[in-house]
Amino acid sequence: MSKAAVQPALDPAADPAAGGPVLDPSDPAGKPLSSGGWSEALIQLDNAYVVPPLESAFVQPAGVLHADGRYCPEGALWRKWRPLTTKPEKPGGALIKLKGKWIWGGVLWQHFGHFLAESTTRLWALDQIDDADGILFIPKRPAVGEHLAGFQQGFVDQMGCDLPIQVVTQPVRVEHLLVPGQGFGLGEIIRGTDAYRDAVHARFATNIAAEGGEKLYISRSELGVGRGGLIGETRLETYLAAEGYEIFHPQKHSLDVQVARYKAATHVIGAEGSALHMFAMVARPHQHVAVVLRRKSSASNFIEQHLASFGGREPLAVQALRRIWMPDGTKAKRMGLGELDFPQVERDLTAGGFVSGKAGWADMSDDEVVALMGKRAEKMTAVDTRKRRQRRALRAESVGDSAS
Secondary structure (H helix, E strand, C coil): CECCCCCCCCCCCCCHHHCCCCCECCECCCCCECCEHHHHCEEEEEEEEEECCCCCCCCEECEEECCCCCECHHHCCEECCEECEECCCCCCCCCEEEEEEEEEEEEECCCHHHHHHHCCCCHHHHHCECCCCEEEEEECCHHHCCCCCHHHHHHHHHCCCCCCEEECCCCEEEEEEEEECCCCCCCHHHHCCHHHHHHHHHHCCCCCCCCCCCEEEECCHHHCCCCCEEECHHHHHHHHHHCCCEEECHHHCCHHHHHHHHHHCCEEEEECCCHHHHHHHHCCCCCEEEEECCCCCHHHHHHHHHHHHHHCCCCEEECCEEEEEEECCCCCHHHCEEEECHHHHHHHHHHCCCCCCCCCCCCCCHHHHHHHHHHHHHHEEEEEHHHHHHHHHHHHHHHHHHHC
16 A cells, blocks of 8 residues: 555553553644654554634644544644644534545645645655545635645645645545654754655656756745835845846746746845745755845744755855834734845855855945835834844954953
């Protein structure tokens, strides 16, 4: 039935005296790890329950139950240190029954970046299973229903998979459910297990040929700044175009075109965001990558780790913000607007071999910054990050002097 032996499921009620695992019911399987463990396990459940979430929430009771109603912790979606799906109640009444053998895909996100990082995490099992009838997901947001977006179908297609995808919005019984461990995600697992990375490298977009120039800037400038972004990104685009970079807006292109451009480029600069997760899926060691950060966030670190692990080369992190403008009344980092320190951006990219360093990039005036934000500026407060960087540099220099 498969190329790998199916392993037994973890049992939260296992008897320690009998040599079974000792598991905390609130943390039933432990977080997934790139080193392996249950992240690379493949188990089969017969007559399993699949229970979608009832309400839209960050943490939701939803997931997979054994035939006797016991929770299957290997089916949970983890982020960082905790599961976002927790044990649901065993559903009662007459349920739809799915015949055949289905692969548990997990939680289906509509957000592009979260789909890549948190809905593709079990597709490594496509390398292990050759007789499944389809892939089974539950929606992250119940109101979305059974909707399957083009980019979601496109990613699975590019994994060399022609299995049907089914999104269940009501509890179902599944004759045979194959549950692969979470081999990827947000947290330590962002580096991917060996099985996940190997599957992506061997299968993803192998039929797409490289097409495009050697220098590529992956832009966010046409996404708007309603949910955070870079102030002055169009100026950065002008500077980079003068250095020979194609300004690429991935949302305007099909997945195939995106992948073709990403494969062709030898020097890639990207505004920190979801598109870099896609680039990481096809990144290779000969490609030089720079990430222009727009905020101070663990999300930035996850993108950098994803690029390094899958591409085989550490990206250049361009931490060159003059100020971060935050909407009054919120501390959510994703809502902040990063104002670029252009001289520093040019110095960093020059040191990394991405630009010539001969142009002399200039900062925007305060009037230009306010004009770019428009009316939004009236409800924003700026934090001067340049001064923070200067203070850190002085402290580091002082420590170095004292050590010598």
